[in-house]
Amino acid sequence: MKIALLSRNSKLYSTRRLIEAAEARDHQIEVIDVLRCYMEITSTKPGIHYKGTVLEGFDAVIPRIGASVTFYGTAVLRQFEMMGTYPLNESVAISRSRDKLRSLQLLSRKGIGLPVTGFAHKPDDIEDLIKMVGGAPVVIKLLEGTQGIGVVLAETKKAAESVIEAFMGLKADILVQEFIKEAAGADIRCFVIGDKVVATMKRQGGEGEFRSNLHRGGTSSLVRITPEERSIAVRAAKTMGLNVAGVDMLRSNHGPVVMEVNSSPGLEGIETATGKDIAGMIISFIEKDSLGKSTRTKGKG
Numbered sequence: 007m008k009i010a011l012l013s014r015n016s017k018l019y020s021t022r023r024l025i026e027a028a029e030a031r032d033h034q035i036e037v038i039d040v041l042r043c044y045m046e047i048t049s050t051k052p053g054i055h056y057k058g059t060v061l062e063g064f065d066a067v068i069p070r071i072g073a074s075v076t077f078y079g080t081a082v083l084r085q086f087e088m089m090g091t092y093p094l095n096e097s098v099a100i101s102r103s104r105d106k107l108r109s110l111q112l113l114s115r116k117g118i119g120l121p122v123t124g125f126a127h128k129p130d131d132i133e134d135l136i137k138m139v140g141g142a143p144v145v146i147k148l149l150e151g152t153q154g155i156g157v158v159l160a161e162t163k164k165a166a167e168s169v170i171e172a173f174m175g176l177k178a179d180i181l182v183q184e185f186i187k188e189a190a191g192a193d194i195r196c197f198v199i200g201d202k203v204v205a206t207m208k209r210q211g212g213e214g215e216f217r218s219n220l221h222r223g224g225t226s227s228l229v230r231i232t233p234e235e236r237s238i239a240v241r242a243a244k245t246m247g248l249n250v251a252g253v254d255m256l257r258s259n260h261g262p263v264v265m266e267v268n269s270s271p272g273l274e275g276i277e278t279a280t281g282k283d284i285a286g287m288i289i290s291f292i293e294k295d296s297l298g299k300s301t302r303t304k305g306k307g
């Protein structure tokens with residue numbers, strides 16, 4: 007197959023691993039920086055140009071679109087879909103999962119366990135907003151934060167009120183969430199491919215840190231998940247419409263709760279923690295799943 011790998015940097019671990027895995031299986035794979043693509047939008051023959059040439063003949067496209075380039079990145083992916091190229095994850099599913107508010111609404115509709123969450127832009131009654139999610143302590147998040155930045159634990163009602171007021175002053179959309187104390191600074195990453203959880207790891211925040219992000223000094227280790235957690239992870243990925251997803255969960259005393267579903271989950275942490283060849287699994291999934299079908303939506307969404 008001829009595969010396009012949408013990535014901004016060919017030196018990144020995940021990018022390198024996917025290239026290795028594809029070449030080991032005799033596929034041709036090309037790294038394409040979405041920001042340098044320009045598109046021809048015509049009714050007869052949609053096309054993508056890149057560094058002065060036309061991108062043609064790709065059988066599959068692997069999107070690894072960073073959060074900061076979601077808008078343009080999904081547009082380029084949609085163009086590939088319109089040209090009939092099979093996408094590992096569809097552009098609509100990626101856009102859906104990038105919006106935390108929309109994601110949690112979709113997951114809640116499917117009855118998937120979530121931390122009790124409130125969304126607000128400019129609430130007149132902050133006290134009521136805090137009460138709505140069960141009172142302090144609460145976690146307050148910037149809607150567009152990543153890597154644990156913009157995620158704050160407010161231990162008291164007073165602290166929660168001042169943080170919410172500060173974010174409101176910055177005109178930022180926020181999410182106020184029940185604090186899952188019993189998770190004790192740990193979360194579980196389930197790596198989903200198709201309808202299977204192929205690898206799992208536990209991430210534990212550093213001493214005195216409730217955020218488990220590896221970027222914030224967290225460490226990863228192996229973990230066994232329950233059949234319930236396994237089925238929730240697969241359902242969460244399916245609800246978002248993602249073939250490949252990193253589903254993050256917390257173990258709460260009211261069962262597993264899904265925090266978020268990532269559409270470009272990194273490979274380094276999970277391959278290192280588990281010793282599994284996830285990149286290879288992704289390529290073999292593409293080999294099977296792309297047979298005879300291009301995209302369900304053809305970029306319609």
Ligand SMILES: Nc1ncnc2c1ncn2[C@@H]1O[C@H](COP(=O)(O)OP(=O)(O)OP(=O)(O)O)[C@@H](O)[C@H]1O
Pocket residue numbers: 121145147151152153154155157183184185186187189191192193216217218219254256265266
């Ligand atoms: N409601 C909560 N209760 C307990 N811990 C939480 C809660 N929400 C978040 N955390 C902890 O904080 C970490 C960061 O939160 P979250 O994943 O929501 O934001 P983010 O990491 O900035 O976003 P992204 O993963 O998209 O980069 C989580 O991994 C988890 O360990």
Ligand SMILES: [Mg+2]
Pocket residue numbers: 153154219254266
């Ligand atoms: Mg996270």
Ligand SMILES: [Mg+2]
Pocket residue numbers: 266267268
């Ligand atoms: Mg994320």
